[in-house]
Amino acid sequence: MSEWAILGAGALGCVFAGLLRQQGHPVSLLLSERHRGHLHPSLELITLGGHHELIHTRPLFAEQASQLSHLLVTTKAYQVVGALQGLRGLPASCPIILLHNGMGVTDAVRTLFPDNPILVGVTSHGAMKESEWLIRHTGKGETWIGPANDAAHDFQHLCHPLTTAFGHAQWSEDIHALQRQKLAVNAVINPLTARYGVHNGDLLEPRFFEVLEQLTEEVHQVMLRLGETETLELFKRRLHRVMELTATNYSSMHQDLAHGRPTEIDYITGYILGQASRHQLPAPVCQQLYQEIVKRSSDKGRY
The missing domain is CATH 1.10.1040.10 (N-(1-d-carboxylethyl)-l-norvaline Dehydrogenase; domain 2)
Structure with missing residues (x-):
């Protein structure tokens, strides 16, 4: 299985990391500088059923971007561009999937990475951070992804592993x-x-x-x-x-x-x-x- 890298270790990003790991996918978390030099513990995920599960992920930092093959961006909208700017070594073949609230970010990402497949998505999963590495999955929802540039049209197959992990992930040509x-x-x-x-x-x-x-x-x-x-x-x-x-x-x-x-x-x-x-x-x-x-x-x- 290909490794999924998640940029944005907030509540939603950590829940998605947990759901992907539960299905056997290798997952890395791209961490910010404040995490450098600190112990990267396992995530503790509280499932919808109230069970506590330890989720093991691989810590990565921006200078290791050349290792990425699939990038899921779950930062806040105002963090997206700044966080991606540090990933200059990102392979052009790596699809970038943007999952954030609001609109007005995609054009800047297309400019930063003109050769990468850029996908955007919406999700109604609920998540809450109870402490730094203790995350609660508060609601299961739908996830839709679709193309934000021409190169992204060849990546409909990404819906399959995401559906397996999230319960629902569907392609939309009219994602906007x-x-x-x-x-x-x-x-x-x-x-x-x-x-x-x-x-x-x-x-x-x-x-x-x-x-x-x-x-x-x-x-x-x-x-x-x-x-x-x-x-x-x-x-x-x-x-x-x-x-x-x-x-x-x-x-x-x-x-x-x-x-x-x-x-x-x-x-x-x-x-x-x-x-x-x-x-x-x-x-x-x-x-x-x-x-x-x-x-x-x-x-x-x-x-």
Whole structure:
């Protein structure tokens, strides 16, 4: 079996490392400089059934990029370009699969690696870090990948090992449409839950009805300009279903803000605002949420 290298040892990356190892795939974790010289312990994965399993991976650093044959990038959106810039020895034959929230990163990656197959994906798996190397798989979901450049069209076969490990991984020639659909959901749930400090399901309470309606309509109007055909009513149903299915979860933006980490606001709400401006659409709720999340992130950074 070919080795899978995972760039981004956060919750999702570690869960995917665990799922791949459970199926016998060799897995390496590309670690940041802060891990150099430290013991690289086994991951402890808490499965969906509540079992604790030790997951053994191979530690790698940027200068070892020439060894990679498959690269799965699970960093935050704002980390993708910086993390990849250090991998100058990456073989041109190595496919790069980008799995991150938001949009606005892919063009920069194509510029950095013009000869590599670039794939993008969306996933609805849930993951949470309980401590540095203790990871909980909180939800099983779908994973879709598709081509972001011409060279990527020959890599549909990667869905097979990912399906075996993840339970579902399917190819889509129109992966950007799936990215937009996930972006639309994230652009509603993430900033609201981060702003008000609530679980995803709490947004269904009557106190959030007005702001939820306004934000949903703003995001939907932008999506229509980007080529989506989903009606507002269908978008609301899809959105509510996600909130119901993830009712007890905290969004990634909520967790980042709560723990004083940078958020992906620029690649989610910021992307929506950029498109709204381009198409001359009003988006006052998006704008207010963006400003408040940015301010709170800045305030936390002062302490």
